[in-house]
Amino acid sequence: MSKKKIKADSTIGLTLKTMVISPIALAYLVYSIFQSQIQSFDSISTSLLLIDSGIVTALQLLLFTKSAKKVSLTMLGILQYISPTISLIGGVFLYHEVLTNAHFIAFVFIWCALAVYTISSITKWRQEQMKNEINMEA
Structure with a gap:
């Protein structure tokens, strides 16, 4: 079913997608940290940039889903x-x-x-x- 035909608000759709994928992403992140495969958390500025990139991506997805209906x-x-x-x-x-x-x-x-x-x-x-x-x- 296309996003255009779903009557739910785009915020709800994005929230549901995030709820489904977050535990998997978090488990992988924890696993990678313990395997010493991630060194990006060594500096605060890099960590903040990574967090901000997630916010920017979520905002872009939210705007896309709102505009896709129009x-x-x-x-x-x-x-x-x-x-x-x-x-x-x-x-x-x-x-x-x-x-x-x-x-x-x-x-x-x-x-x-x-x-x-x-x-x-x-x-x-x-x-x-x-x-x-x-x-x-x-």
């Missing part, structure tokens, strides 16, 4: 491709990551498919608008 599913689906695209562009141009031929071809195919879908949706929408105008004139 946007069409088509637009929401297209918007889901923007973040990975920005990450890809940032990785290639800012961090000089290697963009293999396979990655590039997959990227092109994905955006070509999105272009075809978008053009199809716009054409269908225009046809419906023209039908509505003709029906109103008659």
